[in-house]
Amino acid sequence: MDWWISFFSAAVVAGTPLLFATLGGIFNERAGHMNLGVEGMMIMGAVVGFSVALATSNAVAAMLTAAIAGALGALIYAVLTVTLRANQVVTGLTLTIFGTGFANFLGQSIVGQSTPAAIKAFFSNISIPVLSQIPVLGPVFFQKDIFIYFGYVLVILSGLYLYKTQIGLNLRAIGENPSAADAASVPVTLYKYVHLLWGGALCGLGGAYLSLVYVQSWQTSITAGMGWIAVALVIFSTWNPYKVFLSAYLFGGLSILGFRLQSAGIHISQHLLDMAPYLVTILVLVVLSMDERKSAGPKSLGIPYFREER
Amino acid sequence: MKKGLKKTSLAVLATFTLGLLLAGCGGADNAEQGAADGEQTNDKVKAGFIYIGSAKDGGYSQVHDDGRLEMIANIGEDKVETLVREDVPENQTVENVMNEMIDQGANIIFANSYGFQDYVKKVAEAHPDVKFMHFSGSILGDNYGNYFGRMYQPRYLSGIAAGMTTENDKIGFVAAMPTPEVIRGINAFTLGVRSVNPEATVQVVWTNTWYDPAVEKQAAESLLDAGVDTVAQHQNTTAAVQAASERGAYSVGYNLDMREANPEGFIVSPVWHLGAIYTEQVQSVLDGTWEATSYWGGIAEGAVDISEFGDCVSEETKAAVTEAREKIVSGEFDVFAGEIKDQNGNVMVAEGETLSDEELLQMTWFVEGVVGDTTMTQQ
Numbered sequence: 001m002d003w004w005i006s007f008f009s010a011a012v013v014a015g016t017p018l019l020f021a022t023l024g025g026i027f028n029e030r031a032g033h034m035n036l037g038v039e040g041m042m043i044m045g046a047v048v049g050f051s052v053a054l055a056t057s058n059a060v061a062a063m064l065t066a067a068i069a070g071a072l073g074a075l076i077y078a079v080l081t082v083t084l085r086a087n088q089v090v091t092g093l094t095l096t097i098f099g100t101g102f103a104n105f106l107g108q109s110i111v112g113q114s115t116p117a118a119i120k121a122f123f124s125n126i127s128i129p130v131l132s133q134i135p136v137l138g139p140v141f142f143q144k145d146i147f148i149y150f151g152y153v154l155v156i157l158s159g160l161y162l163y164k165t166q167i168g169l170n171l172r173a174i175g176e177n178p179s180a181a182d183a184a185s186v187p188v189t190l191y192k193y194v195h196l197l198w199g200g201a202l203c204g205l206g207g208a209y210l211s212l213v214y215v216q217s218w219q220t221s222i223t224a225g226m227g228w229i230a231v232a233l234v235i236f237s238t239w240n241p242y243k244v245f246l247s248a249y250l251f252g253g254l255s256i257l258g259f260r261l262q263s264a265g266i267h268i269s270q271h272l273l274d275m276a277p278y279l280v281t282i283l284v285l286v287v288l289s290m291d292e293r294k295s296a297g298p299k300s301l302g303i304p305y306f307r308e309e310r
Numbered sequence: 311m312k313k314g315l316k317k318t319s320l321a322v323l324a325t326f327t328l329g330l331l332l333a334g335c336g337g338a339d340n341a342e343q344g345a346a347d348g349e350q351t352n353d354k355v356k357a358g359f360i361y362i363g364s365a366k367d368g369g370y371s372q373v374h375d376d377g378r379l380e381m382i383a384n385i386g387e388d389k390v391e392t393l394v395r396e397d398v399p400e401n402q403t404v405e406n407v408m409n410e411m412i413d414q415g416a417n418i419i420f421a422n423s424y425g426f427q428d429y430v431k432k433v434a435e436a437h438p439d440v441k442f443m444h445f446s447g448s449i450l451g452d453n454y455g456n457y458f459g460r461m462y463q464p465r466y467l468s469g470i471a472a473g474m475t476t477e478n479d480k481i482g483f484v485a486a487m488p489t490p491e492v493i494r495g496i497n498a499f500t501l502g503v504r505s506v507n508p509e510a511t512v513q514v515v516w517t518n519t520w521y522d523p524a525v526e527k528q529a530a531e532s533l534l535d536a537g538v539d540t541v542a543q544h545q546n547t548t549a550a551v552q553a554a555s556e557r558g559a560y561s562v563g564y565n566l567d568m569r570e571a572n573p574e575g576f577i578v579s580p581v582w583h584l585g586a587i588y589t590e591q592v593q594s595v596l597d598g599t600w601e602a603t604s605y606w607g608g609i610a611e612g613a614v615d616i617s618e619f620g621d622c623v624s625e626e627t628k629a630a631v632t633e634a635r636e637k638i639v640s641g642e643f644d645v646f647a648g649e650i651k652d653q654n655g656n657v658m659v660a661e662g663e664t665l666s667d668e669e670l671l672q673m674t675w676f677v678e679g680v681v682g683d684t685t686m687t688q689q
Contacts, residue, residue, distance in 0.1 A: 006535035014528060104397065112368030112548075114571065215523040219547055220364050220397055224522050259532035262515045263482070267683050270518050 007253065007260050008140040012148065013214065015252025017042070017206040017223075019151045021230035022237060022244045023158055024070070024202030029234055030162065030175045031195040032300040033081060036092030038203050039227025040099020041073040045204025047103040050211040050218045053115055059122035062212055063147075063205060070204020071197040073099050078196040082189060085304035100221065107218045114217040123147060123213045147213050154202070158241035171195060175298030178305040188305060206230070232281045238288065239297055251277050355418065355595050357381075357588075358393045358411035360404060362423035363521060363546060365396050369565045370520075370546040373582040374422045374445070376566075380585025381592055390592055400425025408433045412440055418595050420588070421445065424489075430454060441600055443591060446491065448671070450604055457587055460608035461491075462498035462670070463638050464580035464616045466645045467631050468542065468562045469502020471578045471619070474627040475560055476503075476540045479510040482533030484543040484550040486520045488684050490673045492544050495580075497677045498645050499542055499562075504679045506630060513538060514682030523549040534559055540577070551576070560622065567617035576620030578631075586612045606667065610639045646670065651678040 021038050028035040049066030053059065077095050080086040123145045132142040141152075162168040173181040174191050182188050210222050229251060236251075237243040258273035359378050363371035378392055393416055395407045404426045411419055412433075418441040421430050427447040434442040434454035442454040449456055472481055481503060485492050500512045513536065515529045526545045530553035533541055542562035543550040548571040551561040555572035563571075563579030587605060594600040607613030616635070619628055637643035648659035653676045659665055665673075676684055 003535070010528065010531055010535070014524075108364065108396075109366075111364040111366045112372070114548075114552075210524060215527060215549060216552060217368075217523070217548070219367065219521075219523045222523060224524065256528045256532065259515050259517075259529045260535075262682070263513060263532045263536040265681065270516055274518070 003260075003264065005136060005139050007256075008136075008249075009143075010256055010260075011249050011253030012140060012144065013252070014256050015248040015250070016148050016151055017209045017214075017226055018230050018233060018251055019155065019244055019248035020206030020209065021203045021227060022233040022248055023154060023241060024199040024206065025230055025234035026158070026237065026239055026241055026244070027171075027195045027199035027202065028074075029239060029301055030171050030298055031192045031199075032175045032178060032298055032303065032305065033077075033192065033196060034088045034092065034302040035074070035077060035095075035196070035199065036089060036231060037073060037077050037095025037099065037227075038092075038230050039223055039225065040096035040102075041070040041200045041203035042099075042207030042210075042227045042230075043103040043221070043223045044073045044099045044207065045070040046207030046211040046222050047107045047218060049204070049208030050115070051106070051110060053119045053212055054110060054113060057116040057118040059119050059212070062119065063208060066204045066208030066212075067201035068204070070200040070202070070207070072200070073204070074196045074200020077200070078193050081304065082192045082196070085306070088302050088304075096227065104220050107220065110218050111220060112217060115212060119212060120216065145213055147209055155241055155244055158244075162241055172298070175300060178300050179307075182305075182307060188307075192305075203227070203230075229277065232278075235288075235297065236281055236284055250280075254280065353389065353596065355390050355592055356393065356414070356416045357390060357592055357595075358408070358416040358419035359395070360398050360407055360411075360419065360421040360426065361394070361396045362398060362400065362426075363396065365394065367546065368548050368568075371396065371422065373565050374420070374584055377582070377584025377588045381588035384585065384589040385592055385596070389596060398423075398426075402429070405429045405433055408442075412437055416440060418443065418591065418600070420591075441595060441602075448604070450602055452602060455602035455604060457591075457603075457605040457607075459582060459584075459613035460606060461580055461582070461614050462494050462645055463609045464614050465495045465498040466502040466638075467616050467635055468578050468580050469499040469504075470506050470631050470634055471502075471616075471623060471627055472499070472540050472542060472560070472562050473503035473505070473507035473510050474630060475577050475623060476507070476510060478537070478539050479507060480538045481510060481512045481540045481542065482530070482536070482538035483512050483514045483680075483682075484526055484529045484533065484541060484545055485514050485516055485682075486544055486546075487518060488516060488674075490671055493676065493684055494670055494673045495544050496680060496682075497673065500677050500679045501645060501650070502634075505634075510679070512542075512680050512682075514676075514680060516682075517545065521546040523547045526550050527553045530554060531557075563617070569618075569620050573621075575622055577623055578619050579617040581615055581617045583612055583615055608638070609635065610641070652676065653678060653680060 021042055025038055045066035048069035049062045052065040053062035077091055080091045081088050125143055125145055128142040132138040170186045174188055178188050207223055211218050233247045236247045254277040258270050261268055361371040365371055365375035393411050398404050398407055420443050422445045424446045427444055427449055430442050430444045431449045438453050444456045446458050447456045483496055503510050515533055517525050517529045519525055526549035530541050530550035534557045540560040541550050541554040543564050548568050551563055551568045551571040554561040560575040560577050561572040562577050568579050569576035609615055644664050646665040648663045649661045650659040652658045674684055
C-alpha cells in the first residue's frame with residue numbers, strides 16, 4: 001500500500017508540468033490553432049521564471065513573469081498564424097526551436113544556481129486541513145505545494161469557462177466553424193489572440209514548475225521533450241479540460257514507473273517502459289477513432305481563417 | 311486571394327527571420343570566445359575545449375572548466391589562450407566545432423564526452439598538425455590520445471564513508487547507463503561500503519541518461535520511497551543530492567563538492583581534478599615534447615580524489631577513509647584485489663589476484679551486495 005501511495009504521490013508531481021501545458025494546448029486548439037510550440041513556450045517560462053526568482057526571491061513575481069514569457073512566445077506564433085495566416089505546423093515547430101535556443105542562451109549565466117530560500121519555503125508542501133487526512137487521497141493529492149493546488153483550481157475553472165460561459169461557447173464555436181461565429185458577430189481575431197496568449201501563459205507556467213519547484217535550479221534544456229507529450233495529451237484528453245486531470249497524472253505516473261519497478265526489484269527493460277506512454281497514446285487514439293464524434297477535434301483545427309473565403 | 315498570398319510570403323519571411331535570429335544566438339558565444347588575435351607564435355598555445363554540458367553545470371563539464379582555469383593560472387595567460395564551446399551534442403556538430411577551432415588556430419583540442427570519440431578520431435586524422443585528447447575513450451594515434459581517471463579509487467573511499475554513515479544499511483545508487491565505467495564505479499563504491507558494513511546493500515536504478523535533472527530526481531525519489539537512507543549517484547547534475555536533501559537523507563555526490571545541495575546530509579563526493587593533466591598537456595605542447603598517450607591517473611597522480619567531508623560525517627569515519635586513502639596512494643591496497651564475488655556468489659577474483667586494467671575497462675558484472683541488473687537497459 002505504501003508503495004502505491006508514494007507512487008501516486010510522485011505521479012501527481014511528475015504530471016504537474018504536463019497538466020499546465022496540456023491545458024494551454026487545449027485553449028490553443030479550441031481556438032482552431034494547432035500549436036507545436038508548447039515545448040518552446042514551456043522552456044521560455046522556465047528560464048524567465050527562474051531568473052526572476054533569483055533576482056527578486058518573489059515567488060508570485062516569478063510565476064507571473066513565467067506566464068508572461070510563455071505568452072510572449074505565443075504572441076510570435078499568434079501574429080504569424082492569425083494575422084499573417086502562416087502554416088501553423090511550421091510556425092509551431094519554429095517556435096519550439098526558437099524557444100529552446102532563446103532559453104539556453106538567456107540561461108547561460110545562471111546554469112546550476114539554485115532557487116533562493118524564500119522561494120523554496122513558498123513552494124514547500126502544505127497539508128490542507130481535513131482533506132489531507134483522507135486515507136490514500138490525502139497524501140496523494142492534498143499534501144502538496146501551492147503550485148499543484150493552483151493547477152487543480154485552474155483545471156476546474158477552465159472546464160467551467162469552456163462549458164458554462166458564453167465566452168467559452170463562442171470560443172468552441174470558433175474552433176468548430178469560425179465563419180459561423182464571425183457571422184454571429186463574435187470577434188474571431190480577438191478571441192484567437194486572447195486564447196493563444198493565455199495558452200502560452202499556461203505552458204510557461206508548466207515550464208516554471210520544473211525550474212522553480214521541482215528541479216529548483218536552471219539546467220540547459222530542462223523541459224527535455226515534455227512539451228511534445230503535452231501536445232499528444234491534448235488529443236488524449238479529447239480537448240476536455242476536466243480530463244486533463246486523468247491524462248496528466250497518468251502520464252506523470254508512466255514516466256516514473258520504470259524507476260519504481262526497478263527499485264521494487266522487477267526487471268523489465270527500460271526501453272520497453274520508455275515506450276509505455278506513447279503506446280498508451282496510440283491505443284487511446286485507436287479507441288477514440290472508433291467513435292467519430294468523439295475523435296474529431298475542433299473542426300477548423302489547423303485551418304487559417306479568411307473572412308472573405310468560403 | 312492575392313492578399314492572402316502576400317500575407318503568406320510575409321509569414322514565410324518572418325518565420326525565416328526567426329530562424330536566422332536563432333542561428334545568431336548560437337554563434338554569438340563562439341565569436342566572442344574565438345576573438346582571434348591573428349598570428350600565433352611558438353611560445354603561445356591555443357587550446358580548444360569542447361564540453362557536452364554547460365561550463366557551470368555544477369557537475370561534469372564544470373569539472374573540466376575548473377581544470378581549464380587552473381591550467382591557465384599555472385601556465386599564464388601570456389602563454390596560453392583557450393577556445394571554449396559548451397553544450398555540444400554527441401553528433402556531427404562536434405566535428406564542425408573542431409573544424410572551427412582549427413580554423414581559429416587551435417594547437418590542441420580537448421573533447422570531454424565519450425560520444426565525441428569517433429568524430430575526434432576522424433578530424434584528428436584529417437589534421438595531423440593539430441593535437442587531440444579525448445576524455446573517457448580509448449582512441450590512440452600519432453596526434454590523438456585519451457585521458458581519464460581511476461575514479462573507482464575515490465568511489466571506493468566514498469563507499470567507506472557511506473557504509474559507516476548509513477543508519478538502516480540501505481543505500482541507493484542513481485546510475486546513468488550500464489557502461490563499464492559506471493559499473494566499475496558502482497562496484498568500487500559497494501566494495502567500499504561492504505568493507506566496513508558487510509550487511510549493507512547498494513540498490514541501483516538506471517536512468518538511461520547522463521543528463522536530465524528531472525529524471526535524475528525522480529529516480530532518486532523512487533529509491534528513497536523504497537527505503538534507502540543514503541543516495542549515491544553517477545549523473546551529471548546535483549538533482550539526486552537535492553532529492554535526498556528534501557527527505558532528510560544522506561547524499562554521496564559526484565564530480566564536485568555538492569554540499570550546497572544537501573547542507574545537512576552531504577557525506578562526500580568523489581571528484582575530478584583535471585588541472586594537473588591539462589597543465590601537463592599544454593606545457594608539453596609549449597615545449598614541443600607532446601606525445602599521444604593513454605592517460606589513466608589515480609589519486610596518487612592527482613587526477614581524482616574525494617572532496618572535503620560533510621558535517622554529518624563522524625571523526626571515526628574520516629579516520630577510516632583517510633587511512634584507506636593513504637594505502638591506495640602508496641600502492642599497498644588495490645580496490646579490485648581478491649577475493650571478490652559477483653551478485654550470484656561466484657568468485658570472480660580469487661584471493662591474491664587483482665583485476666588488470668584491461669579487465670576493469672570491460673567490466674560488465676556487479677559485485678556481491680549490489681541490488682540491480684547490469685543488463686537492465688540493454689535487453
